[in-house]
Amino acid sequence: MTIAIVWLRQDLRLADNPALYQACRTCEQVIPVFIDDPLPSSISQLGAASRVWLHHSLQALDTHLQTLGNRLILRKGAALPVLQQLIASTGATHVYWNRVYDPASLARDKHIKETLKQTCEVHSFNASLLNEPWEVLKADGTPYKVFTPFWKAMLKHGIQQLPLPMPERMVAPANLPDSLPVDALGLLPTIRWDTDMMIHWEVGEAAAMQKLLAFLPQGADYKEARNLPAQTGTARLSPHLHFGEISPRQAVYHTEHYLQTHPEADSGLRHFVQEIGWREFSYHLLYHFPHTQERALDARFDVFPWADDYAAVLSRWQQGQTGFPIIDAGMRELWQTGWMHNRVRMIVASLLTKNLLVPWQVGEQWFRDTLVDADLASNVFGWQWTAGCGADAAPYFRIFNPILQSQKFDPEGEYIRRWVPELHARDNKQVHLPRELGDGLRDYPLPVVDLKTSRERALTLFKRI
Numbered sequence: 001m002t003i004a005i006v007w008l009r010q011d012l013r014l015a016d017n018p019a020l021y022q023a024c025r026t027c028e029q030v031i032p033v034f035i036d037d038p039l040p041s042s043i044s045q046l047g048a049a050s051r052v053w054l055h056h057s058l059q060a061l062d063t064h065l066q067t068l069g070n071r072l073i074l075r076k077g078a079a080l081p082v083l084q085q086l087i088a089s090t091g092a093t094h095v096y097w098n099r100v101y102d103p104a105s106l107a108r109d110k111h112i113k114e115t116l117k118q119t120c121e122v123h124s125f126n127a128s129l130l131n132e133p134w135e136v137l138k139a140d141g142t143p144y145k146v147f148t149p150f151w152k153a154m155l156k157h158g159i160q161q162l163p164l165p166m167p168e169r170m171v172a173p174a175n176l177p178d179s180l181p182v183d184a185l186g187l188l189p190t191i192r193w194d195t196d197m198m199i200h201w202e203v204g205e206a207a208a209m210q211k212l213l214a215f216l217p218q219g220a221d222y223k224e225a226r227n228l229p230a231q232t233g234t235a236r237l238s239p240h241l242h243f244g245e246i247s248p249r250q251a252v253y254h255t256e257h258y259l260q261t262h263p264e265a266d267s268g269l270r271h272f273v274q275e276i277g278w279r280e281f282s283y284h285l286l287y288h289f290p291h292t293q294e295r296a297l298d299a300r301f302d303v304f305p306w307a308d309d310y311a312a313v314l315s316r317w318q319q320g321q322t323g324f325p326i327i328d329a330g331m332r333e334l335w336q337t338g339w340m341h342n343r344v345r346m347i348v349a350s351l352l353t354k355n356l357l358v359p360w361q362v363g364e365q366w367f368r369d370t371l372v373d374a375d376l377a378s379n380v381f382g383w384q385w386t387a388g389c390g391a392d393a394a395p396y397f398r399i400f401n402p403i404l405q406s407q408k409f410d411p412e413g414e415y416i417r418r419w420v421p422e423l424h425a426r427d428n429k430q431v432h433l434p435r436e437l438g439d440g441l442r443d444y445p446l447p448v449v450d451l452k453t454s455r456e457r458a459l460t461l462f463k464r465i
């Protein structure tokens with residue numbers, strides 16, 4: 001009798017899941033397992049919003065598995081002893097998993113593979129990237145640090161593959177091992193702020209695919225619409241991609257399929273695929289430069305004189321009380337929905353790191369705790385890019401002006417009014433502007449910083465490094 005354990009992590013789906021697919025093809029019985037492993041400094045250290053997402057995603061996966069006569073086994077603890085215990089109690093002959101790429105998990109998984117190989121067959125696969133981070137390198141064998149040549153090389157290497165179907169059979173052993181109830185993982189907060197946040201989301205594999213298919217018909221406008229935070233101009237797939245409810249391979253495949261009958265959407269949807277390329281790039285960078293998880297890629301920033309007395313301004317930024325309408329709209333959107341529009345992510349990150357000189361790691365940590373799509377590779381990359389200390393980074397003199405950005409990308413103030421109701425009555429010109437002393441608008445704060453002087457101070461400091 002061959003029995004496979006499929007160890008699921010960031011691949012919470014049944015379709016296009018190579019580990020699950022191969023397990024079902026090779027073995028007579030299959031046991032899908034998720035382990036809540038508190039591995040330090042790894043992607044397992046989820047922030048509060050992501051933990052909520054994970055709770056619902058595990059539930060959705062279990063329901064899906066039950067319709068196929070199987071179920072998800074949940075365990076808590078260090079992965080190796082949990083897997084060893086499961087192998088011993090079930091007589092499993094094979095263990096399958098899809099790779100995750102943060103440095104701590106990679107090291108753990110290497111050790112687990114070497115250990116388990118002594119007693120059973122172990123196989124790992126790529127399920128969350130278009131190409132492995134080590135597959136696309138420069139001609140001299142070194143990793144890319146600039147996106148455009150990286151993406152050209154990716155396209156040359158090939159990004160289109162046929163996604164795998166859902167396994168046809170997934171026979172569970174007669175005596176499935178015990179599972180913890182999902183509540184026992186303690187992923188939901190004790191004070192239930194999550195219910196309001198989750199009104200904005202449908203979680204799980206079916207919802208992810210529906211969202212992709214609903215987005216494609218509006219893809220022709222993506223290039224312009226993706227910059228307008230008041231519109232639903234992007235796919236909002238990031239949490240689904242992060243937890244592997246859908247794979248980038250599926251996203252690219254369905255996009256290409258759609259383009260065959262809708263060539264007019266070519267330019268918009270190629271741009272969308274390229275954005276998925278930025279996700280690949282961030283994984284490429286984290287894999288080849290693992291220290292960037294904590295330190296800037298540009299070593300000169302190790303000695304940058306960041307502010308150290310920033311608690312008060314940080315708190316105003318976190319609460320969406322900076323007095324800059326577009327920033328406050330973004331920070332409140334984040335708090336209420338667990339997501340923020342990409343354009344606004346760049347604007348709020350620029351204010352924090354450049355005008356307020358708060359270290360990028362502090363902003364990255366806040367995003368990690370509050371985003372449902374918090375992703376170590378993409379988050380670190382986004383913060384270092386905006387702070388000017390990462391790969392292909394925004395040059396030091398690019399300091400986003402939140403008023404000009406707001407006027408350009410939210411011209412009617414629709415996004416601002418949605419999230420900052422106290423500015424509702426302002427006209428389309430005034431809605432972008434900070435409150436001025438004596439203007440009578442008591443329930444909206446004065447600006448947290450003077451844009452002109454803080455910009456000059458940042459430019460002076462950045463020029464010196």
Ligand SMILES: Cc1cc2nc3c(=O)[nH]c(=O)nc-3n(C[C@H](O)[C@H](O)[C@H](O)COP(=O)(O)OP(=O)(O)OC[C@H]3O[C@@H](n4cnc5c(N)ncnc54)[C@H](O)[C@@H]3O)c2cc1C
Nearest residue numbers: 234235236237238275276278279342345374375378379382
């Ligand atoms: C400071 C900062 C922090 C960020 N933190 C994260 C994070 O923790 N997790 C995360 O998934 N993205 C992060 N991003 C990237 C980007 O903002 C989100 O991926 C995007 O807003 C998700 O919305 P969407 O799915 O509608 O994107 P779409 O525009 O529909 O793009 C499709 C997919 O492409 C990928 N993508 C798009 N833009 C980027 C990008 N700039 N970098 C990497 N991947 C991208 C995402 O997986 C996204 O779901 C960050 C950006 C910045 C500036």
